[in-house]
Amino acid sequence: GAAAVVMPASLALVRQAYEDARARARAIALWTVGGSVAMAAGPVLGGLLTDVAGWRSVFLLNLPVGAVVLGLLVRVERSPRRPAALDAAGQLTAVLALAGLAFAVIEGGHLGWTAAPVLAAGALAVASGWAFYAAEARQARPMVPLGMLTDRRVAVPLAVGFAVNAAFYGGIFLLGLYYQQLRGMSGTEAGLMFVPMSAVVTASNLVSPRLAERIGRRQVIVVGQLVFAGAMAAMLPLAAHTPVWLVLVLLLPLSTGGALAVPAVTALLMDAVPAERAGTASGLLNALRQTGGALAVALFGSLLAGGDGGFSLPGMRIGLLAVAVVVLATAAVTRFLLPRD
Structure with missing residues (x-):
């Protein structure tokens, strides 16, 4: 961390x-x-x-x-400060997406790729990834401006x-x-x-x-x-x-x-x-x-x-x-x- x-x-x-x-x-x-x-x-x-x-x-x-x-x-020297509201939704959904993906990949080799926990983690990663995109699109000052990713x-x-x-x-x-x-x-x-x-x-x-x-x-x-x-x-x-x-x-x-x-x-x-x-x-x-x-x-x-x-x-x-x-x-x-x- x-x-x-x-x-x-x-x-x-x-x-x-x-x-x-x-x-x-x-x-x-x-x-x-x-x-x-x-x-x-x-x-x-x-x-x-x-x-x-x-x-x-x-x-x-x-x-x-x-x-x-x-x-x-x-x-x-202290760097310039740019106060901004915390993008809690973006941070939470990003963490859930990465955590779900990591769990699915790590445990897939041990439990099997069709095991219920692995499938659930994969579904969590996909759903959280979509939620992250939706949250960033709505935010006035998002954690990750989506326009950056199209460049x-x-x-x-x-x-x-x-x-x-x-x-x-x-x-x-x-x-x-x-x-x-x-x-x-x-x-x-x-x-x-x-x-x-x-x-x-x-x-x-x-x-x-x-x-x-x-x-x-x-x-x-x-x-x-x-x-x-x-x-x-x-x-x-x-x-x-x-x-x-x-x-x-x-x-x-x-x-x-x-x-x-x-x-x-x-x-x-x-x-x-x-x-x-x-x-x-x-x-x-x-x-x-x-x-x-x-x-x-x-x-x-x-x-x-x-x-x-x-x-x-x-x-x-x-x-x-x-x-x-x-x-x-x-x-x-x-x-x-x-x-x-």
Whole structure:
């Protein structure tokens, strides 16, 4: 919950602080680097803490980080206030829709897709989604102005953000279980396998805005997605005897593709909205990215469950293929629907 508040607010502050589009793109790349470094460090620290002190200790990581951030915020200038009434109906229906969808996807693999609780959760998601649309259409100052979603400069980056996160976190989830359940690694060892990605992700995040200045952000997003999809397709032959060094090599283009696309997607979205809507756009992007990641993990978890409760290698391959197809589809959407910049 706290992260859901902090991430959009921090990106909105970046949008307000930089009026020049080029400077803003580079600032957004640095903002993305922070998340990338945390993403790379998370599996290592989480695996180490789980092995040493149990999984509950993982939740203590945020305490010192939060204390440092609060101390730094004292020096940040207060942002402009824009008082607005709380859109309670919009927030409630959005939460119900996402909760119903998440429950249906998570439990569908365990209870069966035709089980009564799963069908009920799916129906709740559909009904709440429709109620959300109706509530926002009636609101004078809605939480999510529907007009934003009809603008391709907004809708396409949101769709790409959802798909890239679903693909990335789904892929990391698949490979994490591959390392532990098929290769017999500990949590710490599996986390260390992702360390080489951190340098590649950081470098690619920083290269992204400079590359966009040369070929355009739309092209950067498309190239990143094609590299990402190619890396996933190359992983389809993975087996229990595949050399670990080869798996590590294949992770490098995967991390490069995603890390090139995300800063360009974020910068495009921030350029498409006025400063007063930056928080709303940032919140939408982060909500969809996290939803994509959560749904991918839940869906792939059901694919990986073997009939005897063990790891399913065919299930992993289906998941990798699904990731590649989704990313290729969003690359096509980006190429043909996003205006040239």
